Amino acid sequence: MFPIRQVGRIARQSLSSPARFASSAGAASSADKYKILVVGGGSGGLSVANQIYDRFKAAGKPLNAGDVAIIDPSEVHHYQPGWTLAGAGLRRKSEFVRPLPSLVPKHITLISDRVTEFSPASSSLTTTSGRSISYDSLVVAAGIKINWDGIRGLPQALMSSTSGVSSIYSYETCDKVWSDIDALRSGNAIFTQPAGVIKCAGAPQKIMWMAWDRYRRTNRGSNIKVDFYTGMPTMFSVKKYSDALEELRVSRGVGGFFGHNLTSIDAGNHKATFKQGDATVSIDYTVLHVTPPMGPPDFIKNSPIADAAGWVSVDPATLRHTNPEFSNIWSLGDCSSLPTSKTATAVIAQAPVLSENLFSVVDSGKLPAVYDGYTSCPLLTGYGELMMAEFRYGLEPKETFAPRIDQSKSNRFFYHLKKDFFPWVYFNYMVQGRWYGPKGIWRPTYDA
Structure with missing residues (x-):
């Protein structure tokens, strides 16, 4: 059994022991001020902390060991895109977790504590332990909150082995997804997505397509009805990929119910209740995969x-805070106000922009780098196939492999990128600040 109220913050759980302050090497630190303080040890925090340190070093103006610090209460770090692979039975979830200190280099201080209050006027923050820590520059990369209690009955259903309810949005429950999907022999398999902002907006249907294909390949397809209930008006936000996914949905006989938001679950009677406009709709389910609502x-x-809206308010191009009085504050990733999808690939594109601009502001007062909103959503559509959606601000496609490959069509090459290559790159390059998305290991350059 797990503390479901905290599942959405699994990568940032507080330590059971009293808060401690230590470098990644385990040495105690009494520092109250850092040149660069990064809030969050997730994909965004690790990437940008390393890139900032490396950028100063490359310019011949190296920072001292301990000048950069990451504050995060977690003991472990998760590669969260791997949870979909675990939910689809492709990989073990244990392959995607590492001790957080093992990912923080010795020259960067890891502070094991939780932030409770920001005081930007004094360039400081307060932690759970009551400590006040100040900074020259602050980077906020604290992720997103999953509101498990936003759907009545969901926490209890997830803890029940007989409810048929699961979710790929936590480490604890992602393998229950595969257990429930693979055990189903007949009935209704329902997959949900809420309206509004969630991380990896394609994930709710990734797991649906994998379930559909599993049933087809094991000759259960005629006995199982697969339906997609989404609060969104279309299959995807970018028209090119939405049209392709809608065509796929129709050809595969998957029900599409748009404008439907899941509000409650009656696990005992296997009923899911949705809000559609002013109406309430109750549906019988056998297996129910839930994507909970999310927020800052x-x-x-x-x-x-x-x-x-509650997100860190930053300029969409420079990633610097919009309030001139807080000009030493920056943000990237899920907790930021950047108007793009909240994915790890977005972080990969944002980190070099932020690190370049932060360095340049400190060095010369300039802002040379511009973020165009690039993000990617590798959409699993079945075993051995994947649609690679890539786009930028304005929901315009920005594709790496076009025109050689039509990225609205699924193929095996993209599938192996998602299943095998991306997880390897993540732990060996991205969290070390050495991966720049479509540019690979070559850091983007910007005009001064």
């Missing part, structure tokens, strides 16, 4: 650095 972390939402 509370400690950011209730802080002076947040915008009206």
Whole structure:
């Protein structure tokens, strides 16, 4: 059994022991101020902390060991895109977890504590332990909050072995997804997606397509009805890929119910209730995969650095805070206000922009780098096939392999990138700050 109220923050769980402050080498640190302080040890925090340090070094202006710090209460770090692979029975979830200290180099300090309050006017923040830590520059990369309690009955259903309810959005439950999917012999398999912002907006249907293909390959397809209930108006936000996915949905006989938001689950009677406009719709399910609603972390939402929606308010091109009085604050990834999809590939494109601009502001006061909103969603559509959606601001495709490959069509090459190559790159290059997405190991260059 797991603390379901905290599952959405699995990569940032507080330590059971009293908060400690230590470098990755385990040495105690009494520093109260850092030149660069990064909030969050997820994909964004690790990538950008390393890239900032490396950028100063490359310019011949190296920072001292301990000048850069990451603050995060987690003991472990998760490659979260791997949870879909575990949910589809392709990989073991244990392959995608590492001790967080093992990913932090010795020259970067790891502070094991949780931020409770930002004080941008004094360039400082407060932690759970009551410590006040100040900074010259602050980078906020604290991820997104999963609101498991936003659907009545969901926490209890996830903890039940007989509910048929699962979710790929936590380490604890992603293997239950595969168990439930593979055990089904007949009935209704329902997959949900809420309206609004979620991380990896394609993931809810990735697992649906994998389940559909599993049933087809094991001759169960005629006995199982697969339906997609989504709060969104279409299959995907980018028209090119949405049209292709809608064609796929129709050809495969998958039901599409748009504008439907899951509000409650009656696990005992296997009923799911949806809100559609002003109407309420109750559906019988046998297996139910749930994507819970999400939003900004509370400690950011209730802080002076947040915008009206609760995200860290940053310029969409420079990733610098929009308030001139907070010009030493930066943000990237899921917790930021950047109007693009919240994915690891977005972080890969954002990190070099942020690190270049932060360095240049400190060095010369300039902002040479511009983020165009690039993100990617590797959409699994079955075993051995994947559609590689890549796009930028304005929901315009920005494709790496076009025109040689039509990226609205699924193929095996993209499938192996997702299943095998991306996880390897993540732990060996990305979290070390040495991977730049479509540019690979070559850091982008910017005009001064």
